[in-house]
Amino acid sequence: MKKRKLVLVFNDVERVHLVKDVFLVPYYLGKRLDMEVSIVYPPTETNVDLPSSHRGVKLIRLPKGRYPITASLWLMKYAKEIDILMQFHFRNRVTLTTFVYKFFNPKGVVYCKSDGLFCFEPFISIPKSPLLKFLYRNYMRSVNCISFELKDALYMAQTKSFMGLSLKDKAVYMPNGFDEEDFQQSGVRERAFSEKENLMITIGRLGTYQKDTEMLLDAVADIDLKDWKIMLVGSIEEKFKSKIEAFYQMHPEKRYSVVFTGPVYDRNLLYDLYSRSKVFLLTSRFESYAIVLGEARRFSNYLVSTPVGGMSDRIHDKGQGSFVEIENSESLTSVVEDIINGHLDISKVSNDNLSWDELVKAIRLPGFN
Structure with missing residues (x-):
């Protein structure tokens, strides 16, 4: 037929x-x-x-x-x-x-x-x-x-x-x-919380006005990250590269704990990053719907985001994530420090069925x- x-x-x-x-x-x-x-x-x-x-x-x-x-x-x-x-x-x-x-x-x-x-x-x-x-x-x-x-x-x-x-x-x-079919065929292992690394990630077009990557750098500049690492994944605006180098010159100790990876086009590598990380950060000034929030939630990442891109639809209670204010690095600093110091329980994030x-x-x- x-x-x-x-x-x-x-x-x-x-x-x-x-x-x-x-x-x-x-x-x-x-x-x-x-x-x-x-x-x-x-x-x-x-x-x-x-x-x-x-x-x-x-x-x-x-x-x-x-x-x-x-x-x-x-x-x-x-x-x-x-x-x-x-x-x-x-x-x-x-x-x-x-x-x-x-x-x-x-x-x-x-x-x-x-x-x-x-x-x-x-x-x-x-x-x-x-x-x-x-x-x-x-x-x-x-x-x-x-x-x-x-x-x-x-x-x-x-x-x-x-x-x-x-x-x-x-x-x-x-x-x-979420493209569950593609993930299941990828062979990437999905990690339980106990297997995840002390890793926070963000994914996007870094250095654009929309993504406000400056807010993230300002927020973590004076934080003791201890054994945590922050990975910023995505293309980098040319004009923003000088700000990254200035950040490392002022905070040389963070050159290996705050890492810009560049763009990652391989979906399997992205799945692995989500699976390894415990926290997803989003500092955007505006978004229609941030697809990355849903992807991060699929891998039980604790979401820390400005109130944009469907964040309120993703967060049902305090145990799933935290809001930070737009263009307010101090707001983000407070949440990140609470996570690093164990003052926020990020271990019980539910895995939404977003297939x-x-x-x-x-x-x-x-x-x-």
Whole structure:
């Protein structure tokens, strides 16, 4: 019997997306519904080396041209063959491609994976263009299910109307998950707390304004780390490298206890880092949804984070993590010292079931549930 088809149309697919929700949600949703899955994307200078398929998912490159026009033309040709159209976020281009899909396949099902509150900006400020008004209203009526990464975004979607239309019966909560299948195939050993190292890690684009890596360095500058190590994993902004060297010159004793590893692209090495570490640190000024928090929680890391990126959704009680104030290094110093000195019990962090296999069950689609 011929399988039904699920297609994600997305405006920016790079190799890095093959380990993120852009790939993993359609992959796991298609696996659950036993569907043929394809991801359709425009070509760029940096994605020319993408394979034609990955883990059974077809990766279809659009012709060169202006997006979303190229996507709309592709949908005109193939809409009738698509049973579920998946898209990300509320954007003008998404309303256009949804309109084209539903025009050529009125019985087709539409699913949108959204993120945080800022996704509602187009609806809160009603567009002046009559065409955009039409497209947004059409989109609100056409979409069958919208999942939100954050609970406060879900609450807004369920309690407010947008352009006179309600999303209450279409909105569901689905946080970002973990690629359990990939981990189980990795061969990396998952460590119990007693086997973990006295290790704190952070992962991200270090030195960017968003990540506020300065806050972390300021916080640990005068701390006696004892037998603890802090590893900062990720690419380093060029302008930040001088600050790192200045930190080591002022605190030479920390050159081997506060370590910048550079980027780690090997997922097995990242899994091993999470498994070895006891604490995950996040000092961001802002995040939509910090995927690293969910990954760290999967390996029972105690979370120490600013109140961003779904942190409040990850922390159910004091034993799971601690909040620190944005741009407040003293707040972080206090928590880190409490951990090192044994004043905080970090040994009882629960291992949340964040497998995408389970999370995609929240997606409710007519004719597929």
